[in-house]
Amino acid sequence: MKEIAIDVPVEPPKELESLFLPIPKEYVEEVYRNDEFLILVGPQHPGSGHMRLIVRVKGDVIQEVIPDPGYVHRAIEKIAETRLYVQNIPLVERPAIMDSANLNLGYVRAIEDGMDLEVPERAKYLRTILAELCRIGTHLYDAAILSVFLGHTTGFMYPFGIRELICESLVKMTGARFTSSFIIPGGVRRDVSKEILDWIYSATFAIEKRLRSFERLFIKNPTVVARLKDVGVLSKKEAIEFGVVGPFLRASGVEYDVRKVEPYEAYDKVDWDIVVADDGDSYSRFLVRVNEVAQSLKIIRQCIAEIPGGKVISDQICEGNDIRGEFFEKLAGIVLPAGEFTTLTEAARGSVIYTIVSDGESNVPYRLRVVTPGWLYLRGFMESLKGERLADLQAIYGSFGYFPPEADR
């Protein structure tokens, strides 16, 4: 196609200087000299949180995107250094509150790693159920955000309606709709009765039935397919190169899941598949997560069917089976031996890394390192935007389920 250019001298707009953008002045000048311009998307965002994207466009086509994250940085790593080990549990859940159990689990596993705690089987199954419930909740949340980006309001309401069942399951198990702080070093805070587990078992079928409505109206909607198909493609090589994680890596054809590679909790005892897709476009990223919801439901059902009896808290922590009334005595004085303890956990959006550095004396971590999946796949997200149209930015944003509070921590 022949390019038609009109030579009009363009001055970089003055407002770009006053906005404290993380780009040098020369870059702005170069952009405007090349007949391109910069568009700022954000930091007020129509979707999931605050982040600024500095989009360099030529006409309608994106040339480069520079992210400006950090608007919701809450210094979680620094705050963690001033709190007791157990007090950090509600803190580390905060980056992504709908994914709280997975983030909680990663941190607690790091502590257990350091203290050499043996977790009872029943607690492991309960933790798996919690983690998978949160995974479904997060995937539904991301689907809702994606559909609101595409202007499909029904697609927004349905997942949030279905998520109500997840919240109800969590409130029945833990007493809180999310950020349950239920997983503690050595087990879980209390036992869950059979009636509640049975309720969750039937809820999985109700969720499946409602998801079929969602599938007809949104997932298999021709307009949605048209918006997402062949948009924001990341090839297998690129995805590995840019360090994409989680379902977004699997959508590019890489069969990698921490739950299979280094199984923790009860994942090696239940039967489930890694969901992969080959295309690496926005639609396959979405489809992988949709199918992961089905896998998660399968895991939950197996866990509830096969859950063993026994204690839910380790003998090393508590003699009884109930931490209530003794929470302070048993857990406030945790001191980890000197060393570095790292765990890798598969959260809903990808692998989350926790590293606790302990000096062996104090009852607070010397250093807590949290690397959330959002931060890891930000690079891949930015690369996949190149060469797409500006109107596709929202679709790709939604397909990655990028959640700034999680990435900024």
Place this chain on the structure above:
Amino acid sequence: MKVEFKARRLDLLRMHLDVIREAFKQAVAPDRVTVEYPRERKKYPANFRGIIVFDKDKCISCFRCAHICPANAIQMTFYEKAWPGIDYTKCIFCHFCVDSCPTGALRSTKIHDIAFATMGEMKLNAVQMLKAPELTREDSFTVEYVVDSQGWRLEKKAEIDELALEQFIIPEKRRVSVCVDPESCLGCRLCVELCPNDAISVDRKANKLNILPEKCTGCGICVRNCPMKVLELKEVK
């Protein structure tokens, strides 16, 4: 498991028809899930983590709740004894304090929808926490989620859910502080100074610590502050 999506033109037409069919189905017989909140209230389970109520008779002023609070929302104030007050601007409802309370003086209610007029009012003291806050109840129905193989539906009952019920009772254990290793005692008398019940005294002649079991409530403040860690809480029958 590999997921793939390929659609030919005819499939697209079928998908369009699916969308239209589903929308019409929902328009005719909607699977509505709204709880009309002020008029109906969802039934929450007994273990719900809501506004915390305080029982002054059970409190032993052990400071455990204030200590464990991750958000630093609990402040102890001296009335008859030191009692906790919760600042609801900070509280994150993790209920570590409730789980830490050894005597069950703190307990949860199902109340989650209190409105305060000012920020200052959100800081409750122990006296205000003695009973559950008053709610203007507009609801006349209780809604429960029923799930089965048929799907998910809402079941309305014309009853009012009691929100401030006693939910679980902590099995009470009577514990007292004892000195397990008198040889290592420095004689700093920190425990004597700190004891809120004057249960600890020093016998100068015998040069040893005297803990009166009848006065000791088992709060464990001395245990936590002993620099040599020679004090311990022991259960008594």
Place this chain on the structure above:
Amino acid sequence: MIEVLIDLIRYFLSILKSNQLDIPLIKPIIALIMKIVAQIPIPYLSNLVDFILAVILWRPLFAVVVMPGLTVLMIYLLYIVWFERKLTARIQWRVGPLEVYRPLRGAIQALADGIRYLFQEAIVHKDAHRPYFVQLPILAFIPVLLPIAFIPAGNVVGIKSPYAVQLTIAFISLIPITVIAIGWASNSRFAFIGSVREALMYVAYEIPFIVAAISMIFLYKSGDPYIIVENQWIPGAILNPLAFLVFLIAMLMATSRLPFEIPEADQEIAFGPFVEYSGILFGLVMVLAYEKLYVMALLFTILFLGGWNGIYISLLGDLNAPIWLTIKTIVVISIIAMVRSMYARYRIDQAIRIGFSWLLAFSMVALAIGVVIGYEGGI
């Protein structure tokens, strides 16, 4: 002097009386009113009431001001805003507007919103072109409301014209120009992008839309609504389903309904051309698309759904035709309102591709069908 005035009024009255609506149902009511008025001892009162009634029941005025004209349009606006929200909520497992008068399930929500817009401050920002910014929402009503004068409903017609369909299409084609001008007068980035998108969409739907309408004119061999409706003993939708489909989709594009809600995309350009409006001005521009939809649906009903054909109730007399036309139109719009909760938004290039590829192709085939049926003289 007074005699001349009275003569003049008598002359007017005779013109009005010569073209009155014939409604058997309200004849006794009018007689009753006149009887009551005659007993009130105020001079000329009965003449005045007679005159007012004659004005209201004068056919051209009735068509434009009452039915299917402005009064029905206002009621329709209040209804459709509420109905659309309620229907969308129903599909989305919600309840929708409910609290503004609960016994009516929130039916006066749109009225409450309208009153709020009326009393809200209408801000004109510094960069806007003030005169155009303020007057364009009002000017935009001219191309929207003018077609109503030409669209007949049986005997009730404002301006009788054999080219009513063509005229209506011409006026509908004028509407995007006011929207583009609104975006220009707003002088903001979002409004500018929005009006450019509106212009692109205009290019995408206009040709198939006009071709579909022309195919129906060929089919009926006339642009006169009377002939069109008379010929529709089989509805036009069955005679030429392709034109029906093309017209329906063009209608969605023209009124920026959801699969093609591109000029106003909330998530991308924050309501596009109308982003800077507030207060009553926003209220005016917001209902613009709904009014356009009303006019297009009137045309749609006449071309494809048999216009005012319906079961004749002799008690209603001349009122039959407007009532049937209005009912059909509002049913059509109510069904179209459902599309909002079914589809996601297309990208602009996809929408234009749809407009220029198969929508145009279908309209051409529809034109061929129209020519063939019209030439054979099948109807």
